[in-house]
Amino acid sequence: MNKYDSLVNILDRLRYEAPQEYKKYRPNNNDDQATNQARAKALIHLYLKVNFGLLDFKSRERLITDQSYDAGIDAYFIDVDAKRVVLIQSKFRTSQENFENKNISFDELLKMDVARVIDGESSDEDGNEYNGKIKQLQREISEVPDIGRYRYEVVILANVDNLKPSQLHRLTGGFPTEVFDNERVYKGP
Numbered sequence: 001m002n003k004y005d006s007l008v009n010i011l012d013r014l015r016y017e018a019p020q021e022y023k024k025y026r027p028n029n030n031d032d033q034a035t036n037q038a039r040a041k042a043l044i045h046l047y048l049k050v051n052f053g054l055l056d057f058k059s060r061e062r063l064i065t066d067q068s069y070d071a072g073i074d075a076y077f078i079d080v081d082a083k084r085v086v087l088i089q090s091k092f093r094t095s096q097e098n099f100e101n102k103n104i105s106f107d108e109l110l111k112m113d114v115a116r117v118i119d120g121e122s123s124d125e126d127g128n129e130y131n132g133k134i135k136q137l138q139r140e141i142s143e144v145p146d147i148g149r150y151r152y153e154v155v156i157l158a159n160v161d162n163l164k165p166s167q168l169h170r171l172t173g174g175f176p177t178e179v180f181d182n183e184r185v186y187k188g189p
Contacts, residue, residue, distance in 0.1 A: 003186045004096035011042040011092075014049070017057045032094075040092035041066060044075045047088065047157055047180070050188065052077050065133035066090070071124065072112035076137050083150045085141060087114055087175075091158035100182045104158035109171040118152060153178065157185065 001009070015038050018025035025041070027034030041064060048060045054077075066074040075088040089112055093099035113124055120138055123129045130138075141147055154172040159181045168177040 002096065004099055007099075007186065008039065010046065011039045014042040014045045015039065017045075018061075019057065022057075022061065036092070036094045039094075040090065043092045043157060043185075044088060044090050047090070047155070048075065048077060052079065065131065065137065067131055067133070069124070069128050069131045069134070071114075071117050071130050071134050072108070072110075073114070073117065073134065073137070078140055078144065078150075080144075083146075085118075085150055085152045086155055087112070087117075087152065088155045088157060090156075100159075102159060103161045104156065106161075106171060109156070109160075109168075112154065112172055114152065114154060114173040114175055151176070155180065 015025040020026075024034070025038045027038060029035070044064055044066070045057070045060045048054045048063060054060045054063075063077055064075045065071075072089060073087050074090045077086045077088075078084075079086060089104070089109065091104045091108065093102055113121075113130075116124065117130070117134060117138060118141065120142070121130075122135070144150065152175050154175045154177045156168075156172075156177060157180045160168065160179050163171070165177070168179070169175065171177075
């Protein structure tokens with residue numbers, strides 16, 4: 001079994017950790033598109049579980065914002081101990097070739113409205129209201145008593161073209177960015 005197949009196996013196990021009511025994680029076996037969408041969310045679950053120790057499925061699912069009008073933010077984590085807010089952008093690729101070689105586009109990175117979300121804006125530049133999970137993130141940030149002492153970070157779960165940290169910084173709205181490309185995902189923390 002190659003690394004990609006092992007990863008897919010792990011993602012499928014994470015999908016089946018979902019309680020029965022989370023049917024989107026258990027689509028019909030013949031529906032490749034729905035299965036791949038579930039695996040894409042499972043990749044975010046894997047990151048949250050391994051990097052932040054979130055073992056409970058529902059606790060992780062609550063932090064996944066990936067849906068329409070998500071401000072380009074697929075998930076988040078407010079790390080009270082380290083005083084940081086982590087905003088996650090993720091791209092799962094449905095073949096080994098693409099997972100290992102296809103980069104996230106600059107357009108996808110530019111879609112991240114991190115500054116607008118942090119500033120409490122309720123909609124994007126085109127006037128589209130952010131989804132409920134993004135508004136939940138904004139509420140949680142507003143409830144942190146010493147939020148001014150927190151730093152904001154962007155995590156990209158995808159391959160990124162050979163960019164300098166300063167270029168990534170600009171593409172993500174001026175925030176420190178950490179990349180988990182295919183090699184780093186395969187390797188683990």
